[in-house]
Amino acid sequence: MKHSNRLVTTLCLLGFSMIAYFVTLDASLSFDAYLQNAIFSMRNESLNTFFITLTRTGDWQTFLTICVVLLLSPKTRDRFGLPLSFVASSSLLLYSILKYIFQRPRPMVALHLIEQGGFSFPSGHTLTSLIFYGTLILLLNQYYGAKHKAVRVISIFCAIYIFLIAFSRIYLGVHYPTDILGSWFLGIMILSFFHTHFISHVTRFDETEEEQSSLHLHH
Secondary structure (H helix, E strand, C coil): CHHHHHHHHHHHHHHHHHHHHHHHHCCCHHHHHHHHHHHHCCCCHHHHHHHHHHHHCCCHHHHHHHHHHHHHCHHHHHHHHHHHHHHHHHHHHHHHHHHHHHCCCCCCHHHCCCCCCCCCCCCHHHHHHHHHHHHHHHHHHHHHCCCCHHHHHHHHHHHHHHHHHHHHHHHCCCCCHHHHHHHHHHHHHHHHHHHHHCHHHCCCHHHHHHHHHHHHHHC
16 A cells, blocks of 8 residues: 555656646646636536635635534544644645745636636645545545445545536636646645555554454453
8 A cells, every 4th residue: 555655646746747847838828728718618607606606615714614613523623623634734835835936827817707816826725625625535434444335425525526626716717727737646645645654544443442342351
């Protein structure tokens, strides 16, 4: 598992580096324009309303609210609240630094369906959603097991949500497709690293219960 995670981390680092290189040269513009035109052709009033509403759930206020709720409950504080708060704040710091480094302007304002300031690369909504909900998926799978029905349902829902948030940023005209690709490479790399060094060491609930039952029997 560690070997495969290292491979994923390496490949994603190369992928992010390649995207970042093209961004600095403006060499990705034709690729971006092609995908943007294809996605903009899908625009209509219903989808506009849907994606405007959806993308707002990817704002930092949403992550802050979820983290506060998880931290306030003793049952979720250590297992979910602390690690998710850590990855959310780390993502915010990371993409803020990278935006300042690359200073890529956003697509022209005429394409925007919402007001959005700041720089474009990488996409903060995309990166934070991927790292936050990706970590949640990893934690749930590690604690309860991938075969648990509720874990499968939540994991599928989170995966769809991660994709739709990313798609919404292009659809709404506030990000280039390469902003999204760069964020995905970076996010998957961070998730892989986090899984290898932290989440893989977590003990499942059922294993803990078995150990406790065994101790009671011995006593």
